[in-house]
Amino acid sequence: MQDRERKDVVREYFEARLAQPVGRRGFLRLTSGLVVATASGGFLAACSSGGGATTAPTAAPSAAPTAAPTAAPSVDISGATIEFIGLDGEDAANIASAKAWRDERGITLNSKYIGTGDEIFAALTAGQQFDIAISFNPYVNRYATAGLIQPLDTSRLTNWADMYDGLKNSKFLNPDGKPYGSPIAWGDGPVVFNPAKVPAGEVPTSISALYDKKWAKRLTMSNDPAWLFFLTARMLGYSNAPFLTKDELAKVAERADEFVTQNVVSFAATYADATDLLVRGEVDLSLLGWEAMLNFAKEKGGTLDFGFLSEGKGGWSDSFCIPTNVVDIDAAYAYMDAIISPQINADVAVALVSGAVNKKSVALIPAESNIYDYANVESPQDGVFDDYLAPETSDDPNIATRAEWADAWGKITA
Amino acid sequence: MAAGPGRPLTAGLRGERGRLLVSIAQLLPALVYFALFYVGPLLVLVYISFLSFRNFQFVEPLTFNNYVNVLTSETFRILFTRTVALSILSAVLAVGLAYPFAYIVTFVFPSRSRSLYFLILVALFGGYLVRIYAWRTILGVEGVINGTLMTLGVIEEPIREILNGPFAVVVSMVNFLVPLAVLPIYAAMQNVSPGLIEAARDLGSSRLQITRRVILPLVLPGVLVAFAFCFIAAAGDFAIPALLGGVESPFIGNQIQFQIGQTSNWPLAAAMATTLIALVVLIVAGVTLVARRVIR
Numbered sequence: 001m002q003d004r005e006r007k008d009v010v011r012e013y014f015e016a017r018l019a020q021p022v023g024r025r026g027f028l029r030l031t032s033g034l035v036v037a038t039a040s041g042g043f044l045a046a047c048s049s050g051g052g053a054t055t056a057p058t059a060a061p062s063a064a065p066t067a068a069p070t071a072a073p074s075v076d077i078s079g080a081t082i083e084f085i086g087l088d089g090e091d092a093a094n095i096a097s098a099k100a101w102r103d104e105r106g107i108t109l110n111s112k113y114i115g116t117g118d119e120i121f122a123a124l125t126a127g128q129q130f131d132i133a134i135s136f137n138p139y140v141n142r143y144a145t146a147g148l149i150q151p152l153d154t155s156r157l158t159n160w161a162d163m164y165d166g167l168k169n170s171k172f173l174n175p176d177g178k179p180y181g182s183p184i185a186w187g188d189g190p191v192v193f194n195p196a197k198v199p200a201g202e203v204p205t206s207i208s209a210l211y212d213k214k215w216a217k218r219l220t221m222s223n224d225p226a227w228l229f230f231l232t233a234r235m236l237g238y239s240n241a242p243f244l245t246k247d248e249l250a251k252v253a254e255r256a257d258e259f260v261t262q263n264v265v266s267f268a269a270t271y272a273d274a275t276d277l278l279v280r281g282e283v284d285l286s287l288l289g290w291e292a293m294l295n296f297a298k299e300k301g302g303t304l305d306f307g308f309l310s311e312g313k314g315g316w317s318d319s320f321c322i323p324t325n326v327v328d329i330d331a332a333y334a335y336m337d338a339i340i341s342p343q344i345n346a347d348v349a350v351a352l353v354s355g356a357v358n359k360k361s362v363a364l365i366p367a368e369s370n371i372y373d374y375a376n377v378e379s380p381q382d383g384v385f386d387d388y389l390a391p392e393t394s395d396d397p398n399i400a401t402r403a404e405w406a407d408a409w410g411k412i413t414a
Numbered sequence: 415m416a417a418g419p420g421r422p423l424t425a426g427l428r429g430e431r432g433r434l435l436v437s438i439a440q441l442l443p444a445l446v447y448f449a450l451f452y453v454g455p456l457l458v459l460v461y462i463s464f465l466s467f468r469n470f471q472f473v474e475p476l477t478f479n480n481y482v483n484v485l486t487s488e489t490f491r492i493l494f495t496r497t498v499a500l501s502i503l504s505a506v507l508a509v510g511l512a513y514p515f516a517y518i519v520t521f522v523f524p525s526r527s528r529s530l531y532f533l534i535l536v537a538l539f540g541g542y543l544v545r546i547y548a549w550r551t552i553l554g555v556e557g558v559i560n561g562t563l564m565t566l567g568v569i570e571e572p573i574r575e576i577l578n579g580p581f582a583v584v585v586s587m588v589n590f591l592v593p594l595a596v597l598p599i600y601a602a603m604q605n606v607s608p609g610l611i612e613a614a615r616d617l618g619s620s621r622l623q624i625t626r627r628v629i630l631p632l633v634l635p636g637v638l639v640a641f642a643f644c645f646i647a648a649a650g651d652f653a654i655p656a657l658l659g660g661v662e663s664p665f666i667g668n669q670i671q672f673q674i675g676q677t678s679n680w681p682l683a684a685a686m687a688t689t690l691i692a693l694v695v696l697i698v699a700g701v702t703l704v705a706r707r708v709i710r
Contacts, residue, residue, distance in 0.1 A: 118675050142678070146471060217574060223656075223668075224676055266578045266660040273657075276547075281556050282577065393468070406677045407489070413664055414492040 080331035081108040085120055086134025088113040090184065090318055095351055097344045107331065117142075124148040129325050131332040137317045138226075138389050141175040145392070149321040151178035156333040159340045162358050166377035167317060170385055181319030182336050184345065185354035188376055188384045189314025190289040190306035192274070197284035198305075204285070206310045207231040211255070215263045220277050221287035223267035225256070225409035227314055228287070230388035232256050234311040242390045249400040253408035260412050272296055278304055289314075291371060292353040315376060315384030317357075456691075463684035472681060480685035490669070490686065494693065497649055497665040500580060502697070504587040505595075505644035511588070512595030512640060517629075520603040521611070531600065537593045546657050549586045553577040553658070578660025586654050591647060595640040602636025603629070626709075634709050642698045649694050666690055 084091045091111045092098035102109060112130070114120055117139040124133060125148065135143055143149045154160045160168065160182070167173070167183040174180070193203065197218075204210050207228075210219065221228060226242075233241035233252045244252060265283050268274035274286040275293045279302035286293075289306055297304040320336045322329065338344055340357055346364035349356040355372035356362055362374060376384035390402040464476040484490050519530045552558045553576045560572035576582065606629055614624045630637070652667030659665075666686060673683035 116675055118678060121678060223672065260661055264661050265574075267656065269656060276550075280550070280554050282550075282554055402677060403679070406672070406679070410487075410489040410669060410672070413661060414489040414669075 075330040075334075077105060077107065077328070077331045077334050079106045080328050081110055082132060082331050082335050083130045083327060084109060084111040084132045084134075085114060085123055085128075085130045086111075086132070087115075087318070089352055090134050090348075091132075092339055092344065092348055092351075095344065095347045097347045098338065101338045101344065102335075105334075107335070121146070121148070124323055124325075127325065129327050130323050131326050131328050132335065133321050133323050135181050135319050135321045137170075137172040137315075137319070137385060140172055140180050140319065140321070142392075143321065144175050144180045147324060149180050150324045150326075151180055152182060152322065153333075154179060157182060157337045157340065159337055159342070159345075159358055162342070162360050163340060164357060164359060164374065164377040166379050166384070167357050169380050170317070171380065171387055172317070172385055173319065181321035182340055183317045183319045183357045184339050185348060185352050186315060186317035186357065186372075186377060186384070187290060187354050188308070188372060189316055190291065190308055191285055191287055192278065192289040192293045192304050192306045193285040194278050194281070194283075195303060195305045197281070203305075203307050204309070205307065206235070208235045208311075210263065210285070210287075210309075211235075211259055213262065215285070217263065217265050218284040219263045219287065220266055220268045220274055220283040220285075221264060223269075223413070225405050225412075226388050226390070227312075228256050228259065229253070229390075229405060229408075230386065231309060231311045232259070242388050243394075244390070244400050245398045246400050246404065249404060249408060253412065256408075257412045275300070275302075275304070278302065290353070295353070312386045312388065313376070313384040314386070314388075317385060459684050460688055462681055463688050465681040467679045467681050480682050481689070483682065484685050484689050490666070493664065493666040493669050494690070496663065497667070497690070498693065498697065500584060500587075500663070500665075501645050501648035501651075504584050504591060504648045505641050507584070507588045508591035508595045508644045509599070509637060509640050511592050512599050513637065515592075516596050516599040516603055517625075519600060520606070521608075534593045534596045534600075542590070543653065545590060546586060546654055549582065549589070549658060550577065553582050553585070577658060578662070580659065580663045582658040582660075583655055583663050586658050587648050587651065590654075591644040594643045594647065598636045598639040598643065599633060600636075602633040602639075606632050630709055634705065638702050638705055641701060645698060645701075646694055649690065 088111075091109060093109055093111060101107075112123070114123070117136050120133055120135070121139070121143065124130070124143070125146065133143075133149065135149065140149075144151075154168075163183070167186060168179060170183075173183065191204070198204075204215075229244075229249075229252050230241050232255050233244055233248065236248075236251060236255065238244055238248050238252070240248075266277065268277060268286060268288050271288065271290050271293055274283075274288045275296040277283045278286055278293075279297050279300045291306060294304045294306070320332075320339060322332050322336075326332055339348060342358050342360035343364055345356050345358045346361040348354070349361060349365055350369045353371075355374065355377065356365060357377075362370065390400060390405040392402050394401055462472065463480055464478070465472045465474060466477055466479065467473070515530075515534075519527045523530060550557070554560070555572040555574055555577070557577070559576060560569070563569045564572065610628055610632075611624055614628045619627070649665075650667060652665055652671055655663050655665040655668055656671075667690075670683045670686050670690075673679045673686070
């Protein structure tokens with residue numbers, strides 16, 4: 001779908017939804033950062049961007065896909081209780097098709113909603129037991145390395161074979177060659193801007209354009225170095241990003257310091273916060289972007305638009321993962337398989353304003369909601385999930401680690 | 415002496431030992447609560463601050479590395495300095511506004527003290543984040559201040575620097591802290607006998623002398639408590655700097671949040687937090703000591 005046609009579809013989609021309430025899920029996406037800020041101080045970084053997609057190692061698709069739209073578990077899970085931890089909405093608690101699936105089997109969904117991946121990390125580390133834990137794409141490796149989640153037995157997922165290759169074989173999902181979760185939704189991480197302040201001819205298509213002084217004090221972004229450092233590294237010609245040497249990191253940080261000092265007004269805590277800044281006119285463009293922000297803006301009486309930067313693809317994907325201390329693994333697999341089944345996953349995509357993960361779901365999504373380009377998830381090589389996170393550790397002492405990226409960012413923001 | 419026929423049950427509680435036992439029994443619930451929900455978590459925080467963070471795991475052996483990092487890093491020095499400076503400024507301004515208000519409520523309009531006191535309490539009813547976002551509305555480029563100035567023709571373009579900087583942080587913090595400061599100062603002023611003020615006036619003291627030599631020494635404990643409340647609350651804040659301070663005014667709390675939320679480096683964050691606690695205690699103790707010497 002051409003970008004122009006796609007934007008027309010998006011506008012029609014959001015105009016059609018104008019009278020609809022945001023709903024509980026959207027409300028909690030809006031306020032999740034506020035809840036965390038008041039309670040304990042976590043800012044939402046979920047669903048922001050990125051993941052990893054380089055060459056797909058293995059992939060082990062499992063049993064041949066069945067014709068049934070929902071999984072028929074080989075183990076009787078009637079009456080089971082599924083303990084879930086993740087973002088409100090991603091448990092499909094209020095999605096009719098998922099609820100019908102649960103009611104048919106007498107399954108109770110017991111959900112704990114959180115605002116950040118770190119809260120999930122903390123809960124699992126503390127030994128709290130869940131059957132399903134959401135992982136945002138940058139966190140899968142972290143949870144797997146910490147031994148908090150287990151690799152999937154994809155033979156237990158009848159809908160696994162129908163999942164887009166760019167998701168199930170992505171690097172972020174398979175840190176050691178085995179998949180550690182099942183993606184349930186994805187997005188492409190656009191930049192979002194106010195078209196009244198950014199005319200058509202001035203819409204930036206690269207980070208290098210955003211470095212220009214004409215963007216002085218017109219931008220917002222999340223308080224996280226990863227995406228800005230990655231894009232800046234690509235701009236400077238460091239094709240090995242995010243595996244930067246310490247010297248390269250120093251040069252990237254120096255440029256990023258200019259960017260933040262000159263062009264960034266404030267850091268947005270959440271997508272809703274970024275929307276608020278755009279609608280109020282405090283900023284003209286947000287590096288932190290999600291198509292749903294157009295809907296948030298409509299509800300505030302504003303109009304926004306979105307675009308993409310050429311240096312990198314900031315896609316996001318959230319996955320169902322099974323903790324190592326899972327209580328009911330059979331129920332976990334069954335629900336996971338149900339969520340990625342064609343109809344339920346189509347409904348999830350509409351509800352979360354995201355892309356579907358099952359190829360058969362796309363045809364089931366209403367035209368006005370079908371706003372994503374699925375070429376982005378056809379293959380890991382051409383996917384939308386750039387691996388933009390610095391390595392946690394490195395055998396090569398010259399390669400800058402994530403802690404060093406954080407130190408560099410601390411100097412910029414101090 | 416044990417209770418027995420004809421002896422009241424409390425007979426054994428008379429005397430010094432009995433009074434001590436009664437005092438302990440009365441304090442016990444609060445002490446247990448304090449131990450469980452403050453001392454315990456604080457000890458856990460201190461323990462974590464001595465761990466290391468590798469591959470998303472907290473590992474022993476215990477080490478001082480995090481504290482060395484905190485105390486020698488230029489970045490953290492800048493953050494601690496800004497945090498302390500803006501917090502002290504906010505606390506002083508809050509107390510400076512709260513003191514005359516408490517004075518007026520107590521001595522100028524004593525008959526209306528309840529209504530005025532209620533106004534202060536009402537200010538506390540508003541949600542913390544709601545008030546921060548309200549300040550965004552007031553201080554923003556399309557906010558009340560810029561809108562008014564542009565309507566009056568005083569400016570042609572909105573003043574962007576009102577928001578997203580230290581000015582907005584201090585204004586919002588003072589707005590939040592003044593009610594907290596009024597309460598202990600007002601309570602302390604209730605113990606000032608009007609007879610003392612009359613006597614001072616009869617002896618020829620001016621209003622300033624009465625305030626400086628009679629009232630202030632008597633309400634000093636309340637003023638110091640107000641300062642401590644305000645300074646501690648301000649130093650530990652991170653939401654106001656994040657939402658109103660722009661990129662120029664992060665506090666140490668924002669860095670703590672970053673280390674926990676973005677890098678999961680809890681040991682380093684714990685070291686920063688315990689250092690902040692120690693710094694705040696030292697500053698409050700220092701201010702108390704100086705104030706007691708100066709104001710007698």
